[in-house]
Amino acid sequence: MVETGMKGVGGSVCPSPVGNKSPNSGAEKSPEEPKVQFKQDLKSVLVTSVLNLEELDVDLYRGTHHWVPRTQRLFGGQIVGQALVAAAKSVNDNLYAHSLHCYFVRAGDPKVPVLYQVERTRNGRSFTVRSVKAIQHGQPILICQASFQMIQPSPLEHQFTMPVVPQPEDLSTVEELIRIHLSKPDLAEKLRQGLNKLLANEVPIEIKPVQPKLFSNFFKAVPKKLFWVRARGYIGEGNMKLHCCVAAYVSDYAFLDTALLPSPKYRAQFSASLDHAMWFHTTFRSDEWMLYECESPWAGGCRGLVQGRLWRRDGVLAVSCSQEGVLRVKLSKL
Numbered sequence: 001m002v003e004t005g006m007k008g009v010g011g012s013v014c015p016s017p018v019g020n021k022s023p024n025s026g027a028e029k030s031p032e033e034p035k036v037q038f039k040q041d042l043k044s045v046l047v048t049s050v051l052n053l054e055e056l057d058v059d060l061y062r063g064t065h066h067w068v069p070r071t072q073r074l075f076g077g078q079i080v081g082q083a084l085v086a087a088a089k090s091v092n093d094n095l096y097a098h099s100l101h102c103y104f105v106r107a108g109d110p111k112v113p114v115l116y117q118v119e120r121t122r123n124g125r126s127f128t129v130r131s132v133k134a135i136q137h138g139q140p141i142l143i144c145q146a147s148f149q150m151i152q153p154s155p156l157e158h159q160f161t162m163p164v165v166p167q168p169e170d171l172s173t174v175e176e177l178i179r180i181h182l183s184k185p186d187l188a189e190k191l192r193q194g195l196n197k198l199l200a201n202e203v204p205i206e207i208k209p210v211q212p213k214l215f216s217n218f219f220k221a222v223p224k225k226l227f228w229v230r231a232r233g234y235i236g237e238g239n240m241k242l243h244c245c246v247a248a249y250v251s252d253y254a255f256l257d258t259a260l261l262p263s264p265k266y267r268a269q270f271s272a273s274l275d276h277a278m279w280f281h282t283t284f285r286s287d288e289w290m291l292y293e294c295e296s297p298w299a300g301g302c303r304g305l306v307q308g309r310l311w312r313r314d315g316v317l318a319v320s321c322s323q324e325g326v327l328r329v330k331l332s333k334l
């Protein structure tokens with residue numbers, strides 16, 4: 001287990017008995033793959049920096065930023081991940097995060113740190129609830145409720161079946177796909193600039209789209225996409241609390257744009273997640289490939305609803321996510 005600066009802090013994801021059964025337990029462990037070279041060690045960024053909050057007082061923490069989206073508002077996944085770190089620090093070690101519900105109420109300002117104020121809402125016999133306010137300039141930017149539970153085995157167990165898709169070793173990373181695009185001489189200049197900016201982002205998340213066409217082409221598609229995702233770098237087994245917070249970070253990254261897939265003639269002029277909910281079903285490793293199955297059952301009223309499932313490689317459903325976002329679009333010129 002790596003030293004994370006979060007060691008000894010109570011709370012983790014719930015290792016429910018469902019997690020002990022592997023619908024696809026024959027899946028092979030991924031061999032070591034060549035890593036993209038970045039200016040910094042992105043594993044350190046996520047584990048020892050972004051999710052390693054500074055304790056200022058009892059139930060009061062300060063978080064720093066790493067990657068900021070081009071919108072120049074703080075990445076929602078970072079705020080949710082940090083809020084969950086703060087919440088988990090105030091619960092006993094025998095309690096495990098099983099869900100969180102958040103509203104992004106103001107844009108996060110990348111120029112100043114975020115304070116996280118934890119309220120110990122309730123300590124129960126089975127369930128314990130924490131409310132976290134992320135604050136900047138004296139005002140909340142995120143309100144989050146996280147619920148923790150003791151391990152409670154149950155005879156009631158079921159899950160959907162994981163979609164059958166190519167394995168990550170047989171797919172290209174987003175960076176590889178971008179480079180293929182950049183090598184096309186007839187690429188529109190604006191698109192070239194956009195792709196170069198995307199390539200320069202030091203995002204501590206690795207993605208392999210299952211349908212690269214959705215990433216590269218502009219055609220009408222059903223509002224559904226699948227991609228393999230993992231945190232960059234090695235985190236290791238044992239610290240489920242950390243994997244849970246990393247999953248919160250990862251889950252917001254390429255989620256909301258699923259709602260744009262049926263409308264390729266529009267591009268988002270303003271998009272931001274309004275709320276975000278997660279349910280942690282069982283143990284998982286956020287530094288190992290997980291399949292993110294994203295779909296958007298509805299869009300309207302300048303909003304889009306997206307739902308996601310993070311599947312462990314062995315076919316176990318590890319995390320479910322839901323989000324609504326504001327989507328103000330304009331006709332695409334490309």
Ligand SMILES: CCCCCC/C=C\CCCCCCCC(=O)SCCNC(=O)CCNC(=O)[C@H](O)C(C)(C)COP(=O)(O)OP(=O)(O)OC[C@H]1O[C@@H](n2cnc3c(N)ncnc32)[C@H](O)[C@@H]1OP(=O)(O)O
Nearest residue numbers: 069073075076077104105106107108209227253254272273
């Ligand atoms: C398959 C693999 C592919 C991989 C490739 C991936 C590539 C890139 C991935 C990048 C992913 C990044 C994902 C990032 C997701 C996020 O992190 S979102 C950030 C988290 N969420 C937030 O920050 C939202 C916080 N909340 C808010 O900001 C506010 O609550 C709100 C803006 C939602 C509230 O809206 P409102 O009440 O309208 O606020 P205002 O401040 O008044 O307005 C805000 C702007 O909207 C404009 N506006 C308002 N109303 C209207 C209207 N009726 N019509 C048009 N425009 C309107 C308003 O003018 C403001 O605009 P400006 O800011 O002034 O431009």
